[in-house]
Amino acid sequence: MNKIIKNSIKTLSMCLLAATALIGTACSDDDDLTTDYSWNIEGNTTVSIKPERYKLLRNPMSGWVIYAGIGSGMMMDFWNLYDNFESSEGIVKVSDYGNTLYIRGLWSHFNPERGKYVWDETLQTEPAKRFRMLVEGAKERNLKLAFTFVCDSRDKHENACPEYVREAGAEGFTTTTGSVDVWTPYPDDPIFQKEYEAFLTAFAAKYNDPDVTQFVSGFGLGKWGETHTLKYSTGDESPRQAVFEWITDVMSRLFTKVPIMINYHRCLLSTKESGDVDTGISADLVRRAVAKGFCLRHDAFGMKQYYKDWERGIAAAYRGIVPITMEGGWVESSHGGSIAGDGYKNFAEVRQGEYDEAKGGYVNMMDLRFDSNVNTGETHSWFNTAFHLVKEFISEGGYRLYPDRLSIPTTARSGSNVSLTHRWSNLGWGYCPTNLPQYGDKYKLAIALLDKSTEEPARIYIEEKADIATWMSGKPKTYTSSIKLTDVAAGTYTWAVGLVDTTKENAIGILLSARDEYQTAKGWVKVGDITIQ
Incomplete structure (x- = not known):
């Protein structure tokens, strides 16, 4: 023997x-x-x-989430930059403070052609190369992965939806970002739904794995993929409930081993972006999504005109029922002139405001967002104006x-x-x-x-x-x-x-x-x- x-x-x-x-x-x-x-x-x-x-304890659904993307703003030396990151206490390794790498990208980046995906070594697009660089680096640093896919092209300089979807006959609308015309499918279009479900099915076959994936976040629908400001083919909100049932059924059926998330805000799947509208409908949609196995996230922590008593009430109602993930709303590189409206004097105060709101909402996870200018991005701000809060969340958050x-x-x-x-x-x-x-x-x-x-x-x-x-x-x-x-x-x-x-x-x-x-x-x-x- x-x-x-x-x-x-x-x-x-x-x-x-x-x-x-x-x-x-x-x-x-x-x-x-x-x-x-x-x-x-x-x-x-x-x-x-x-x-x-x-x-730092690397436990499920807890801790800091390091944000990245696979678009053109992502540098191939991301890990070198984040392994040698400037902080108020000297050079640090950002991954020493986080549990998860969150990869955000356009659907067209993840799936540029029918049957071709970024995790396939034969795909040599720039987003695919960036994706594989991020995934390999996360594995080396003992980080799990999280994902968001964006289907809506508004405010983008390229189509978020793969061209093969429009070629298949999906109907949608055109908007202009700068000088670029971009196209977005209607979320109630049956061809779009069929193609998107096929992509999610392929993605789940690869990443419905709790050893690799921490969570899959959001539906990818609406402006910025945050599930608000939707444009339906009918011109009104009559498809809202049907679209909700479709996307929640698809995701809960496919992602059986890793958590999934829904954005909780008052305009959930609405044609509106903000305002105290339809809060009863939105609260009911949140309730129904949670019943189907969804966790909660919000992308405007610290933005006082967006995150208000209604959102706080949702967080309080679901405390201990599902985990809540926060993303800060204010972006230093593009919102610097706007923070005064919320009473902030500088981004150190923004970070404190986000932290206080997150603590009040008993969140399990907080965000360290990437910016193409690493010296002015949100991660840089946290590590240089609020490093004590980074460490405080590790010790008392989650x-x-x-x-x-x-x-x-x-x-x-x-x-x-x-x-x-x-x-x-x-x-x-x-x-x-x-x-x-x-x-x-x-x-x-x-x-x-x-x-x-x-x-x-x-x-x-x-x-x-x-x-x-x-x-x-x-x-x-x-x-x-x-x-x-x-x-x-x-x-x-x-x-x-x-x-x-x-x-x-x-x-x-x-x-x-x-x-x-x-x-x-x-x-x-x-x-x-x-x-x-």
């Missing part, structure tokens, strides 16, 4: 040994940190875990989960029942969205017995009663778990806890915010030893 086969059998045996066993019973409450809750279990010892508050207190048995007999009490806190203002349908309830709280020499799990017990998505800031959750030590050999083991991905043989799927001295190399948090006789 050769060495490779022997190692494979050894690995298989370890996997079988670490097979999941279900925990018998559990209880939970929402009491504060001082309330006694089954801590005085005979034979147990109480352990306190110190949190780690500042380190979610940071950890077990602050545990009662664990220190001795037991093999085959006996033992009880553990464990309390969980969230140091972030956001929430951990394990409730998203795309995740399929795959993330679970797990208690493990680790082999002391290898720190690999010898047994893993899943706590089915723990609902991780309910762990909110200031509301710790406490559980008492009963475990039967079935088929555990005599010896000394280490108790550990973790949040595992059950689709990956219970490997750690969400990193905990405990200090390094508690953590194993694979992310289990060690809480104390037990001797089993």
Whole structure:
């Protein structure tokens, strides 16, 4: 028997040994940190875990999102620029502060010809080369990807929609950007819908992969792809509901493993761009989209005339139900003369205004946008006028989960029942969205017995009663778990806890915010030893 086969059998045996066993019973409450809750279990010892508050944790749907595009403004030396980025504290690597690379582009960039896509190595367009450069760089820097596709050509100097769509007979309208005439299909046109769905189907076949993709954002319809100011073939809003049903059905059907987002604003799928119009209809569309599995995003945080009480009400209504992603509205390179209307004196105040609004909305993710002039763009502004806020969001934004207190048995007999009490806190203002349908309830709280020499799990017990998505800031959750030590050999083991991905043989799927001295190399948090006789 050769060495490779022997190692494979050894690995298989370890996997079988670490097979999941279900925990018998559990209880939970929402009491504060001082309330006694089954801590005085005979034979147990109480352990306190110190949190780690500042380190970047690359967890699902949380953290800073680094924005990029594949249009002509994107430089091929993007990663070199962002790896050697000027900040108020010296040269930094931007990817050290982010979790996600967000690639925004025109549909015609992603899919210039029927059946040809930017991820295909045979496509040698400039957007395709930029796309592959960004994707390869993100992988090297341990960043997941996110995407937006823009179908509407208004304000663009080229068509956002591939020419083959118009050649197929889709109807649309022409506008002028500068001296360039550009064409946009009507979103209710059946030929456009058929072709766009075909593209989304091809894209999902490639990127409906949670190991690669963090989220897919927006519908791509309307002005700037933000799903407002739509122009329908009828000249009115009568197709609005039908278009909503079509695009939400398509995206929820195709993206089954990665989160999808809808823009929440009062003009959702409306022909209007702004104003207090149809807010009841828009709120209903948001509700229906969330019911189909959509998360929420807004692209005008900090713009006080656009992000107002209605938007704040939507964010408050869906807190803890779906994650919210923010994009700041003001752009330094083009809006410098406009910020005074919102009461801002400079872009340091803009960044603070965006941050305060994001905190008030309990967002999970914030944006670091790219500009072709890296010395005046939004990322430069954040890192030079508000670097303290960049780091503050890492420490207090999104979610940071950890077990602050545990009662664990220190001795037991093999085959006996033992009880553990464990309390969980969230140091972030956001929430951990394990409730998203795309995740399929795959993330679970797990208690493990680790082999002391290898720190690999010898047994893993899943706590089915723990609902991780309910762990909110200031509301710790406490559980008492009963475990039967079935088929555990005599010896000394280490108790550990973790949040595992059950689709990956219970490997750690969400990193905990405990200090390094508690953590194993694979992310289990060690809480104390037990001797089993």
